[in-house]
Amino acid sequence: MFYLFVKLEDPMNRLLLMICGMLIVTNVFAQGGGNMGQGMGKKYDPTTEVTLSGKVTEIIKVPHGGRGEGIHLTFQAENETFTIMLGPSFYIDKQTVKIAKDDMITIVGSKVGNIIVAREVTKDGQKLTLRTPAGDPLWGRGGGRPGKGRRR
Secondary structure, eight states: OOOOOOOTTSHHHHHHHHHHHHHHHHHHHHSOOOOGGGSTTOOOOGGGEEEEEEEEEEEEEEEOTTSOEEEEEEEEETTEEEEEEEEEHHHHTTSSSOOOTTOEEEEEEEEETTEEEEEEEEETTEEEEOBOTTOOBTTSTTTTOTTOSOOO
């Protein structure tokens, strides 16, 4: 264990200690807390991709700690219920295809247990594309194109 012995009576030592503390705190807060682009830290795995048809039974807005909301669906496919992770509300709300409770839809996405990270949703013949075939989100980094868009 590392110990730092400083005489705190000396104003210069206090100032130095405060500056070091501020540097540590700002560095900690600069670290990403999970990438919304990856569905709250979940990675899209094309090898687990499935296509399911069924009914939307619920739409849930999930807070992302000051970074907006994620849109999830509860989805009934045959005899199984799934949670579908669509993406951030700022992206979903701008799309022309609107998903509502009781809609019949087809989902293409990466399945892990009863959770599906959606890549594409089809409703009444209209497609809502959320990710590239490799699973990169279209709402971040320049629409799924590497090296484009916002820098972190």
